[in-house]
Amino acid sequence: MAADPTATFLEHDQEFHERELASFLPDKFWDMHTHLWAKEAYNAPLPPGFPADATYEDYITLMQPIFPGRQLGGWFLPKPTVHAPEQTLTVSEWTADSVRGKPNCKGAFLIKPQDDPEWVRENVKRLGLSGLKCYHVHAIKKPTLNAEIPEYLPEEIMRVANEEGWYVTLHMVKDRALADPGNQHWIRHYCESFPDMKLILAHSSRGFQPAHNWEGLPKIADLPNVYFDSSANCSPVAHEAILKICGHEHFMVGTDFGAASHTHGHHAPVGDSFYFIYEKSPVWDTLTNPDDKPVLIVLEHLRSIKWAAWSQGLSDTQIEDIFWNNAARLMGAA
Numbered sequence: 001m002a003a004d005p006t007a008t009f010l011e012h013d014q015e016f017h018e019r020e021l022a023s024f025l026p027d028k029f030w031d032m033h034t035h036l037w038a039k040e041a042y043n044a045p046l047p048p049g050f051p052a053d054a055t056y057e058d059y060i061t062l063m064q065p066i067f068p069g070r071q072l073g074g075w076f077l078p079k080p081t082v083h084a085p086e087q088t089l090t091v092s093e094w095t096a097d098s099v100r101g102k103p104n105c106k107g108a109f110l111i112k113p114q115d116d117p118e119w120v121r122e123n124v125k126r127l128g129l130s131g132l133k134c135y136h137v138h139a140i141k142k143p144t145l146n147a148e149i150p151e152y153l154p155e156e157i158m159r160v161a162n163e164e165g166w167y168v169t170l171h172m173v174k175d176r177a178l179a180d181p182g183n184q185h186w187i188r189h190y191c192e193s194f195p196d197m198k199l200i201l202a203h204s205s206r207g208f209q210p211a212h213n214w215e216g217l218p219k220i221a222d223l224p225n226v227y228f229d230s231s232a233n234c235s236p237v238a239h240e241a242i243l244k245i246c247g248h249e250h251f252m253v254g255t256d257f258g259a260a261s262h263t264h265g266h267h268a269p270v271g272d273s274f275y276f277i278y279e280k281s282p283v284w285d286t287l288t289n290p291d292d293k294p295v296l297i298v299l300e301h302l303r304s305i306k307w308a309a310w311s312q313g314l315s316d317t318q319i320e321d322i323f324w325n326n327a328a329r330l331m332g333a334a
């Protein structure tokens with residue numbers, strides 16, 4: 001099936017885009033957290049119009065309504081799956097084949113904790129990839145949502161990442177994310193032990209509850225090799241905490257392209273946690289304007305970036321930095 005952006009990006013998404021985003025989005029966007037997937041290794045539900053095998057070309061096509069006429073680059077992560085956890089090599093090869101030779105594109109290798117570090121090194125080099133993606137679903141001990149970082153990102157693989165100067169995207173888990181002392185300990189330990197590795201904390205350091213960012217960021221703000229991608233996080237305050245405590249130079253916008261970006265809904269902090277609401281969640285009939293509809297999460301996400309940038313007083317140049325220049329500098333744009 002060919003990618004069809006009109007199947008997910010609907011009329012009310014277009015209206016929201018024109019009102020909230022069209023004049024805000026810069027000319028160039030380096031997506032610091034985007035995905036590709038292959039059907040052999042991924043059978044989770046996809047949004048309408050999304051192909052079962054997603055290539056770089058599909059990404060470009062499906063992003064057009066959101067970034068019309070913009071120059072796009074990106075850090076492409078193989079989509080992890082709980083359904084076929086043994087297929088990490090397949091989807092890493094798929095991602096490598098898809099982005100090879102494309103301008104301003106880098107790809108990651110999806111690891112499992114039991115992978116032999118030298119096997120990882122060989123394959124990343126063979127495939128022309130630039131770093132690693134890990135995911136808690138591959139941790140051996142259950143439940144994986146409570147896993148400590150080395151249970152899904154082992155130290156011996158990080159040693160190779162350091163020797164090779166790789167980028168490593170980490171979506172940390174545990175209830176309190178960066179406010180958790182275990183997560184703080186391992187981030188510091190890895191960044192100090194492996195200074196040539198660049199650690200990218202996904203989803204604005206998974207601060208879907210921004211209180212965890214305000215509490216945890218001061219504990220890691222001095223680390224020069226820790227970076228942040230904003231992807232999928234719709235809480236402006238989570239981004240504001242990073243901009244305020246760590247500075248805009250370490251912050252980069254990402255979409256989490258896939259079901260996480262192209263589902264209609266929202267997520268929001270409550271108490272010490274957060275919740276997701278989707279189109280079928282029984283809340284939309286309680287809106288103050290009953291005619292309003294949920295927009296794509298990626299649109300809510302980009303509006304949260306706008307609000308964070310404005311509230312922190314970022315200049316136009318600094319906004320261009322978080323959409324392109326920071327990533328291009330870190331990863332080496334063409």
Ligand SMILES: [Zn+2]
Pocket residue numbers: 033035256260
């Ligand atoms: Zn992701």
